[in-house]
Amino acid sequence: MTVERTLAIIKPDAIAKGVAGQIVTRIEEAGFKILAAKLIHMSPEDAAGFYIVHKALPFYRSLCAFMTQGPCLPMVLEGDHAIQRWRELMGATDPAKAAPGTIRKAFAASIEANVVHGSDSPTSAAFEISYFFSSLELCPRSNRGD
Numbered sequence: 001m002t003v004e005r006t007l008a009i010i011k012p013d014a015i016a017k018g019v020a021g022q023i024v025t026r027i028e029e030a031g032f033k034i035l036a037a038k039l040i041h042m043s044p045e046d047a048a049g050f051y052i053v054h055k056a057l058p059f060y061r062s063l064c065a066f067m068t069q070g071p072c073l074p075m076v077l078e079g080d081h082a083i084q085r086w087r088e089l090m091g092a093t094d095p096a097k098a099a100p101g102t103i104r105k106a107f108a109a110s111i112e113a114n115v116v117h118g119s120d121s122p123t124s125a126a127f128e129i130s131y132f133f134s135s136l137e138l139c140p141r142s143n144r145g146d
Helices: 012-017 020-029 044-050 060-067 082-090 103-107 122-132
Strands: 003-010 033-037 073-080 116-118
Touching: 003 020, 003 082, 003 122, 012 020, 012 060, 020 033, 020 073, 020 082, 020 103, 044 060, 044 122, 073 082, 082 103, 082 116
Parallel strands: none
Antiparallel strands: 003 073, 003 116, 033 073
């Protein structure tokens, strides 16, 4: 068993549609533990820093604008192979290509308005988790009570 942590974000389009609760339910039903969560409204500077790896790409500015249009819900998920499993539950970035039963197939409107984000590697998970959550906000594995 490989227990990992990953960052998940319920994006502003999902919050605006009122489907955040349904997405959280799917996360819990898939067996993930939610170690931390908070509703935030990213500033342009917050979004620019978070998506800095995409700075040279043509969609960088529109992605940053999209992520600042309303509140979002970053969460830290933990579970066996959490990074891969969360990405599978999210589905393909393009909801038209996402598998049935995935979050994006169910709730996303387009490649840009795709309702959720997930880390794509252990390295990005470490950066992304620490971008939104301090160590004091995360419950250590040994103290979770399970």
